[in-house]
Amino acid sequence: MIGLLSRFDPAATECLETERDVFRALFPGEAFAAFEREVGAFAFAEALARLRQAAEPKGLLSP
């Protein structure tokens, strides 16, 4: 997903749809709804920042 968002690739919307449960588990509380809104509106820069913010504390980002 980070690759798709970084490349401004609209396939990010399909990735979210396919892996919805994974992303829901990643984001706390209302953050998932905001992430979903941003991806759906193709606001990829904002969605990427939010995804990194959620993934980093969980050690999911490669160095």
Added chain:
Amino acid sequence: MNTVSPAAEGRILIVEDAPANIQSLAAILREQGYQICVATNGRQALHVIETMRPDLVLMDVMMPEMDGYETCRQIKASSAWSGLPIIFLTARTDTADIVRGFELGAVDYVAKPFNACELLARVRTHLTIDRLNKENARLLLNVLPEPIADRLKKKPGIIAERFDDVSVLFADIAGFTPLSARLAPGELIGLLNRVFSRFDELVDQHGLEKIKTIGDAYMVAGSLPRSQPDHLERMVRLALAMQAAANAMSAEWGGLQLRMGLHAGSVVAGVIGLRKFSYDIWGDTVNTASRLESHGVAGRIQITDAVFRRIRNWCRCEPRGAIEVKGKGPLNLYLIAGLDAAAAAEPAAPS
């Protein structure tokens, strides 16, 4: 829908603020094999262009923050992106709107709602035109320096400029005639191609300008069309590198030595003619450099007194004394022996 079997090449940026339109456009284009990126307004589009370097832009007109016209204007004003093909894709179909888009530099205009086959045909056409334009530009840069090619594109015609301080190097393969009698035609052309291709690389590395090849002779100039204060140093380093390259290939061809002549002074440079034109230089400096080569020594770089005085602080030279040069009379000539220790330790100037 037209389903072309081989994947289409090219990255297309969709600039559109309506998510449903993005989805349908992306689906149509991706099915053909195009790579897609997306921006939802003009400002974001400028950022995506810088990072993703698309081959074509499909642009809506009415968008928040920065509309399509202003985005198009900014793209066309950028020297890096002025050639990027932009197709407007919009519901605004008044003639005045269409004309405005073309005046701003768009290559095409597709009305919404659009027909997918027509859109794909237009995308393919403009990507092909863009590819051919790039190929033409590449071919043009093989025969002309970039600033000259740019000038000719803007204003075709004769170009002739005087340059007061240019270095000119001629390099010739010593003993080429007996070599050509010994080798088969294919081998001979193969040899020249390998030697001159290596020289082309070295000229690029030293930031100098190859002028032409004449038979087995190779001609280079320094400090044109852009001025280079260190052109003589670059040229001496190039001549030594060419010598080393020839030595490295020598054993393979049963002996390969260059005879080189280097002089500096004023020249007239330009492009003349209508067909098979090329960038060339003329003047006494060119004739002298050529004579230095023809009156030179195999395996050595011969220079004039004028060049010697400018390089002697960092280059070791051996005097040859006064040599009678055809059409010039006696000239004090020198042979380059190599860079002095300090100059040899310094890296060559970047190209």
